[in-house]
Structures are given as structure tokens and as C-alpha cells.
Amino acid sequence: MLDLLAGFxxxxxxxxxxxxxxxxxDAMEAVQHIPIEDRDAFKYALGATMVKNNAHxxxxxTVFEVYFSMRGPEYNIADGDTxxxxxxxxMQEQMRQGDNRGAQGGSMDQLTPEELAQMxxxxxxxxxxxxxxALARQAVQRFAGMEPGRPVGGTYYLYRTLRNLDLDGMLDKxxxxxxxxVGGELxxxxxxxxxxxxxxxxxxxxxxxxxxxxxxxxxxxxxxxMAKTLRKPLPEDVEFMHASRDEMQNLKKxxxxxxxKLAARLARKRRHGRKGPLDFRNTVRHSLxxxxxxxxxxxxxxxxxxxxxxxxxDISGSVAAFARFTLxxxxxxxxxxxxxxxxxxxxxxxxxxxxxxxxxDIANAIHRVNTEADVVWVDGHSxxxxxxxxxxxxxxxxxxxKTTVLLLGDARNNYHASQAWVIKExxxxxxxxxxxxxxxxxxWNTGDSIVGDYGTHTDGVYECRNLRQLEGFVExxx
Amino acid sequence: xxxxxxxxxxxxxxLKDVNYLADDGIAGVxxxxxxxxxxxxxxxxxxxxxxxxxxxxxxxxxxxxIRLQCYEGLDExxxxxxxxxxxxxxxxxxxxxSDSWSDVHDDIFSDEFLLTRPxxxxxxxxxxxxxxxDEVDRVEVETEALLLEILSEYQVSIPxxxxxxxxxxxxxxxxxxxxxxxxxxxxxRCLYLHVDYPSMDREKEIVLARVPEVSDNLADQIARIxxxxxxxxxxxxxxxxxxxxxxxxxxxxxxxxxxxxxxKETLHILLKYQTDIAKAAKxxxxxx
Numbered sequence: 001m002l003d004l005l006a007g008f009x010x011x012x013x014x015x016x017x018x019x020x021x022x023x024x025x026d027a028m029e030a031v032q033h034i035p036i037e038d039r040d041a042f043k044y045a046l047g048a049t050m051v052k053n054n055a056h057x058x059x060x061x062t063v064f065e066v067y068f069s070m071r072g073p074e075y076n077i078a079d080g081d082t083x084x085x086x087x088x089x090x091m092q093e094q095m096r097q098g099d100n101r102g103a104q105g106g107s108m109d110q111l112t113p114e115e116l117a118q119m120x121x122x123x124x125x126x127x128x129x130x131x132x133x134a135l136a137r138q139a140v141q142r143f144a145g146m147e148p149g150r151p152v153g154g155t156y157y158l159y160r161t162l163r164n165l166d167l168d169g170m171l172d173k174x175x176x177x178x179x180x181x182v183g184g185e186l187x188x189x190x191x192x193x194x195x196x197x198x199x200x201x202x203x204x205x206x207x208x209x210x211x212x213x214x215x216x217x218x219x220x221x222x223x224x225x226m227a228k229t230l231r232k233p234l235p236e237d238v239e240f241m242h243a244s245r246d247e248m249q250n251l252k253k254x255x256x257x258x259x260x261k262l263a264a265r266l267a268r269k270r271r272h273g274r275k276g277p278l279d280f281r282n283t284v285r286h287s288l289x290x291x292x293x294x295x296x297x298x299x300x301x302x303x304x305x306x307x308x309x310x311x312x313x314d315i316s317g318s319v320a321a322f323a324r325f326t327l328x329x330x331x332x333x334x335x336x337x338x339x340x341x342x343x344x345x346x347x348x349x350x351x352x353x354x355x356x357x358x359x360x361d362i363a364n365a366i367h368r369v370n371t372e373a374d375v376v377w378v379d380g381h382s383x384x385x386x387x388x389x390x391x392x393x394x395x396x397x398x399x400x401x402k403t404t405v406l407l408l409g410d411a412r413n414n415y416h417a418s419q420a421w422v423i424k425e426x427x428x429x430x431x432x433x434x435x436x437x438x439x440x441x442x443x444w445n446t447g448d449s450i451v452g453d454y455g456t457h458t459d460g461v462y463e464c465r466n467l468r469q470l471e472g473f474v475e476x477x478x
Numbered sequence: 479x480x481x482x483x484x485x486x487x488x489x490x491x492x493l494k495d496v497n498y499l500a501d502d503g504i505a506g507v508x509x510x511x512x513x514x515x516x517x518x519x520x521x522x523x524x525x526x527x528x529x530x531x532x533x534x535x536x537x538x539x540x541x542x543x544i545r546l547q548c549y550e551g552l553d554e555x556x557x558x559x560x561x562x563x564x565x566x567x568x569x570x571x572x573x574x575x576s577d578s579w580s581d582v583h584d585d586i587f588s589d590e591f592l593l594t595r596p597x598x599x600x601x602x603x604x605x606x607x608x609x610x611x612d613e614v615d616r617v618e619v620e621t622e623a624l625l626l627e628i629l630s631e632y633q634v635s636i637p638x639x640x641x642x643x644x645x646x647x648x649x650x651x652x653x654x655x656x657x658x659x660x661x662x663x664x665x666x667r668c669l670y671l672h673v674d675y676p677s678m679d680r681e682k683e684i685v686l687a688r689v690p691e692v693s694d695n696l697a698d699q700i701a702r703i704x705x706x707x708x709x710x711x712x713x714x715x716x717x718x719x720x721x722x723x724x725x726x727x728x729x730x731x732x733x734x735x736x737x738x739x740x741x742k743e744t745l746h747i748l749l750k751y752q753t754d755i756a757k758a759a760k761x762x763x764x765x766x
Contacts, residue, residue, distance in 0.1 A: 022666055026514065033513045034486075034506070041486050044506040052665040054521060054656075054672040189703075189738045192762050196706045200678075252711075264657045 005031070008067045012050065015059050016237065019050050026050075039068065055254060065211065066218055113164075116142075120165070124174060124201050132201075136208035139165055140216070157213045167202050174198045239465045240322040240438050248321065251467065255325065258471060259332035276300035306338040307404045307431065307477070312391065314409030315375065316346040316382045322438035322464070323408050324366050329474060330406075331356050331365070338402075343395070344369055345387035348377030351395070382412060384454070385419035392422045399429045404477065407435045407458070411444075411451035418450050423457040433457070436464040436473065482512045482539050482606075482649070497687045498527065498534035499680055507671040508535060517629050517650035519614075519665065522673035524655055525717025529612060531673070532651040536608035541649070544603070545610045546596040548617045554624055558634060559598045562591045587638040597625075598634050601644045608649045614664075615654040622664050625652075629667045676718060678705045684718060689725045699736050700725050707748065707758050716748040724748050738762075 005028065012019050027049040034045045043064055051060045116138065123131040140157070143164040178194050238247045282298035290296070311330055313323035327342060334340045341353045350373040355365045377386060399405065405426055427433045435458045437444065437451055444461075445452045455461040464470050483489050490505040500508070508531075511518045520528045536543040546557060566586040594602065600609040611625065628634060632644035652668060654660060676684060682701035685692060692700075700721065708715045716724075724747045733740055742759050749755045 018662075020662075020666055026516070026669075029514055030510050033510060038486070040502045041506045044503040045510055047503075048507045048510060048518075048669040048671055052519075052668075052670045054674075057672065187738055189736075189741060189762055193699075193702045193706060196709065197702065200705075261656070261658050 001031075001036075002028075004067065008046075008063065009050070011063050011067070012060065015063060017051065017056050017059060023050050023052075042068070065214055117165075117170075120205075121170060121173065121177075124170065124198060124205065125177065132205050133208055136205060136212050140209055140212045157217075158210060161209055161213070162206070167206070171195075171198055171202060237466050237468060240325060241319070241465070243321065251325065254467060255328060255332075258467065259329055263333045263336065306336065308339045308400070308402045309337045309341070309404050309406060309477075310395075310399065310430075311340070311342040311406045311408065312349075312387075313342065313344050313407075314346070314382060314384070315344045315370065315373075316380070319408070319410050319438055320370070322436075324370075325467070326406075326408055326436065326464075326470060327366060327369070329470060333474070341398075343391060344373050344375055345384075345391075346375045346377075346380055347383035347386055348375050349387040349390050349394075350374045381414050382409070383416045384409065384411060384413045384450075385417040388422040389419050392425060396425070396429075399426055401429070401431055403430045404432045404434070405430050406477075407433070407454070408438075409435075410437055410439045410449060411435075411454055412447065412449050415448050418453045420453045420457060423454050427457050427459070432459045434459055434473075434477070435461040436470075437461060438464055440465060483509050485509070492538035493534050494687075496534050496537045498530060499676075499684050499687060500531075501676065501680060503671065504531065504673065507669055511649060511669055514669070515632075515647045517652060517668045518671055519652045519654065519660070519668035520671045520673055521654045521656050523675065523715070523717060525719040526673045526675060527718055528651075528653040528673055529610065532608055532610040532653070535649060535651070536610075539606060539608065539649070541606040541608045542603070543608050543610060544596050544600045544648075545612060547612050548614050550616055550618065552617050552621055556595055557597050557621075557624055558595050558628075559636060560593045560595065561587070561638075562593050566591050589639075592636075592639070597628050598642065600648050600650075601628065601632060601634055602642055603648070604645055606646060606648070608651070611650065611652045613655060614652045615657045615660060619661055622661050626663055626667065629664070675708060675715065678702065681705070681718065681721060685722060685725045688722045689729060691729045692725050693734065696728065696734060696736070697725065700728070703736065703741065703762070704748065706762065710758060710761050712749070712754045712757065713751045714749070714754065720748050 009019055009024050009027075027046055030045045030049050031042065034041050036042050043061075046064065047057065047060055051057055116135070119131070120135050120139075122128075123135055139161055143161045175191070175195060175198065178198075238251055240251075243251060276299055279298045279300040283294050283296070286296050286298060287294040309330065311327065313327065315323050323344070330337075330340060330342075340356075341351065342356065343349055343351050352365075352369045352373050355368045355372070377383070407423075423433065435451065435455055439449070441463050443449065451461060462469070462473050464473060483492075486502075486505050486509045489509045490500050493500045493505065493508075507518055510516075520531060522528055533543060535541075569586050569591070570582060592598075596609070600607050614622070614625070629650065632647055633641050635641045652664075675681075678701050681704060682697045685697045685700055686694070689697075704716055704721050704724075724744060727744055727747055728736065728740075731740075731744075741762065745755050745758055749758055
């Protein structure tokens, strides 16, 4: 048990969760009060002692699944022995039990795919948990084609299983069925609710399948190896440029609390500035109440000027996601700036400040930026040089000594002229010029990236690959 | 020391009896907090019953609830203790000539002249108490340090008096709305509990428990609609308390089953932003 927990903690740390020694000791103490058979309680006990940030919960859950997936009430195997044969036998047995619970009498192995689909449908229809679990097991066994020792990832098996089950089609069928049951058309509201309900159940079913596949893989390969393949970066460490769609969703969710925190922190920083020099006028005025003796000195509170911000963002192809996040972040904390203006470009440049004005929903504004802004000049391939030139021509006069200019992009210029003189001019007029690059530092100035050419004229080029780096930079800025 | 709870199931049942429906996580952590004698840091979106949890635990254990509401500028004279200066002055003036200096000195720094504030009160209470430190994320990082001694050792050091150690270990709940990252030192001393929006079934039970007049059918509908709304990308998702308000409203209006029109007319109870309301109405296609 102790060994298992030690391995578990090591894996958590490998996955990036900061588990301190005291937290580890707490966990050891906690599990003495909770029977390991009660898997959920056990999980929460470990979670409460070791995971102190909700964003890390998912990572924790994954590792937990891998290390303790064999330890639920249904998988009671003596001491977590990972002997392969025994494991398989156990599973077969489980299978048979599952069948009996399925109330269908006969063995599931003999069912035709059609019958299986039929059973799945009725299980989903009624939300029958036990049945769904049994079916997930059956589906994995039948469709995934898992072979011990085969070096493929879990996603491959998942794909194979899901392809055979056709869950999207299942959703339509379920909707049809419920329509039939009511006898006639559903109102839009009812339809929506039913749809969400079935969607939820299907998602649950998918999770069952995933868990089942994971269980089998762990049995095959052992927990350490499995945990390694499942290791995923925490939301704040996900790279903008390589985020998958799911990760993007998570990033978006992570962004909101982050901006709230950032805004609160910045406001606090501004308010709690040190006391300034003596305020002579105010002191004399207050001295009147002491008969002209300046008994109570008054000080000026420094009020640092809020910077004016100009964001110039490349929104072509791969860096678009990065620009989007930066714009969202900047606008979410725009109270910290006296004025924010934003420009987007690919090879042409357009001002998009108005899209954000009077729009409560930032996501909406970003959508409008992507669809309405006039950013293509010739062929829609990034041309930093031309975009900067036009910017200087049209908006150059608005850059003043209070302005901080923020340039976002990877500076991959498709071998066009760099026109780096524009940046030099801007820097002479503006307070600061910063460049944020979403590419890893080692890629800079390779191929058609000319970030170095521009970088020499800025106050700094920053690598901004994930939320953590972006947050750090914005805090420095305001 | 005697424990308050026998098992996780008992915590859960107890909470249920006072109309607080806990899930496995909540009950489990509350049980552990008692067993390990550790404070619980409760985090989560607004209106998911964080404060209520502390109140309910106090209710089932029959303890007194001592509450410290945190705000910016909170200091030790408001959180821990303060000397009663006026009374001390009076004491000195009352017998100017009789006492020697050392007698007076010892006397004015005694229990009698100490004003206890919530934290000290929780520690020195002879009866069982539940200490609730509400919205701990509102105090500055430096003020957090005030809490550390009390959270890990259950004691308060007063320079003039010495250390006051707890007579019994109180149950401590800290709540946070997550507006800033709490310090590692604080987090390390606590068990962490994240209270999220409840699952659909739990929400339905909550509605049934909190609004007894509601019919089973209506509660089911409410829970389902709220779940659908929470899946949308909103500025502020409806909280549990707003769900309960909505259920109450529907009951008052005498509605037995919600149709599109009624849902649209009462959406403003669930959602507080105009854009959110418009979006939800559109998504649920109730404005067609």
C-alpha cells in the first residue's frame, strides 16, 4: 500500500502537480481513516489532501484511475497483483457477471452487433448505469481488438471502438424514438432538453469505454508506463500553437478566472503604492485644527498613470489562437489601461477597436474580428512588412509618449521585405514596444522567421507559449 | 479526543437531515477534517453552498458557529484580540496611590482586559464551536499569515499573556471565491474541497428539499433546464441559490410544468446579465 501511494505521488509530481511532503504525509494519514474499498471516498480523501487547485483535478483523476483502477469494489484483486493471466481471467469473469446483471440471460458474447446496438439504445434511453457499464466492457472486448503488448496508444483503441458503435447516429435515433413516444412533435424546449439529456448519457458511456480501455492497458503494461503515456500538460502549460480542440475549450475556461485574478491583483497593486512625498498644502490645511502646528503630516499618494495600449496582432493561420487569447485577456482587464486600441493584420491591416466597444461578450467580438476585419491585401499570406508600413501611414500619428505598443506574432514573413524601420520609428515615439512570440525560443530566426530583425528595435521580445507566460507578461505590463 | 462523526455515511445523512444534500466529496472531506483535525478550505463558484456547509455542520454537531467575515484591511485587532484600553486606563486611575507598579502592570494585562475577537473566541470557547472564515481571498497576502498559527497549531500567542491553546479542536472552514491565489503556506495546512455546481440528480434533490411545495415533475424539469443553461458559454452561470429562487417563483406563480413562454418570462431570475438572458433564450429556442 505504501509503495503504491509513493508511486502515485511520484507520478503526480511528474505530471506537474506540486505535492509537498506534508501533503504527502497528510494523505498517508487520511487513507487510514478511509477504507480503500470505498473507491470514491478514497479518491476524495487523496484529492483533498494533495490537490489544492481545482484546475489540477483532471490530471489527478487520470493518474488516480491508472493507479487505482483495479481497486474498486468490482475489481477486488488481492494486493493489486499485475499478473497478466490472472487479470485476464478476472476480466472474463467480470464479463460473465456483467451479462447476468444485464438481465438478458444468455451470454453477451453471442449477441449480434444489431442486438448489441439495440441493447445499448435501450440502456441509454433508460439511463441504466449498470447496463451501460456492462455494454462498455462488451464493446471494448469486441471492437477494440486489443492485443497484449501491442505498442499503440489508448486513443487508437478508443477510436476503433467508437467507430463501430456509431454514437452520433445513436443520438439521432434516440431523438426519433422519444419523439415517437410522445406521439408527435416535441416543442423546441423539450427537444433541446431531451437532446442534452441523451448527449450527457452518451458522454457518460464514452467515459465508461475509455475507463475500460485504460483498465485493460494498465493490466497489460503496468501503471507507471501507462501513466507516462497519459501525462498531459496542465491547462496553464498547454501551448497555444499546438492545442487540440478540447484543450482549447479548457484554455478558454481557464482564461476567465485567470483574468479575474489578474484584474484584482493589478488593482490592488495600484492602490497599495507606497506613500509619496509630503503634501505641503494638505498638511498646512490640517494644521489649522491644531492651532497652526503641523502635527499631522499628509503625504501625496502616487497615482501611476495608466498606460495606453495598442495591440497589433497577426491573425493568420497558426498564430490566430494566440492572438485571440491575448486580445481576450487584454480586453478582460481593460480597466487597467486608460485606452486600448487593437489592430489585426495578415498582409493588410485593419483597426478592430470598435468591435470590442459596446460588446459585452468578448467571444462575440473576437468572432467578428475573424469574420469581418479587412486584413487581406494580396494573397492572405502573412506580410509583416506591408502591414507595418500601412499601420505607420494610417495610425502612426496616434502613437504618443504614453502609448505602449504590443506586437503579437511569430514574425514568419514569407520572405517579404521586413520594413523594420517602422518599428524603430514607433519606438522613438512610444513609451514601450514589446513583441510577444508564441513560438519556442529555439525556433526564432529559423526559416522565414525574422523576429530578430524586429526585436532589435523593441524593448524586449518575449516567448509566450502558454497561459502562464502570458499572465506573467501582462502583469508586468500594467 | 472524541470524534464527531462515525463514518462518511453518517455525515451525509446528518447533512441531509438539515436539508443540505452533500455529495461524496463534501461528506468525505468533512469526515476527514474531523478525523485529522484539520481545517477545510472550500473553493468554488458563488452560490454553491460553501458558507451553508459550515452552517449545516454546526447545526448537526450542535456547535456554535463563529464567523469571521474577511475584507480588505482586516487586521489582528479585528480578527484575533485587542486590549481594552479604556478599561485599562480606568483601572490605572481607579487606585492611583495604593498599588505598586508591578501589581498594576500584571493586572492590566490579564484576561479581564482582553477583548476576544472571532479567532481567539473560537479557540478559547469551552463549548464545541465551528469556526467559519468567510471569503478568505479578500484579505491581503500579508494578513493571511495571521491565520497560520491558529490553523496549524490551534493556538494564539499573545505577547503579554503567553500562548492560549485550544481547549477543544474546533472544526474550521475557510471559504474562497478564488479571486486570487491563496498562499502555499495556507493551502498546505488545509484540506482542499472544491464545491462545483451539482449534478442534475443532486440539483433536483436540492430543489425538492429546499422548496417542499414543488412537485417531483417540476423539480425534474427545473434541474434539466438549468443543466442545459449551464452548458452554454455564459458570463455567469446560474448558481444553486438562483435555481432555488427560480423554483420558488414558479411555485408562487402556480406553474406545474414549464413551457417555453413561461421559461422565457422567468429567465431573469436565473441569469443576471442581459446578454446571458438573450443567449439562453435563443439557445433554448424559447423566443421563437
